[in-house]
Amino acid sequence: MPDIVPEIYFAYASNMDPKTFQRRCPGAKALGRARLPGHRLAFTRYSRQRRGGSADIVVDASSEVWGVLYEIDDACLASMDKVEGVPTAYRREWVTVFAAQGQRLEAITYIANKMGEFLPGKAYLEVIMRGARAHGLPAEYIRMLEQSETVL
16 A cells, blocks of 8 residues: 655645635644745635635735644545636745744745735635634734635
């Protein structure tokens, strides 16, 4: 039987929420919070299901995105590809993140195939904030999420 090689995944939106991610990847292990410098959170795809923008990360030298690191396996990655609509809606990319303890790590994340800028739906943003709070993301980052304008 071949060895299963785990990957590190950087979640920055609804997948930060423990309940949401547990449904999508039951065997995943949360490793803690991390930050992605040189990027900002944006909502660059419109989702009819969410009735608003879907999260993305875009290059912005003056910003950083906080998220959660998970250890995942190939089955989880396949499940995530389906959920994220790879390759039509999102694509997998490697990013360099910094874990809470300062370690520099390479992690897989999902980047949107951009459509424009949209406001997120209120319920979707609440799932993102629930995940941010659950994993102890910095208070100022959570405040930024709380102050985001929504469509509903």
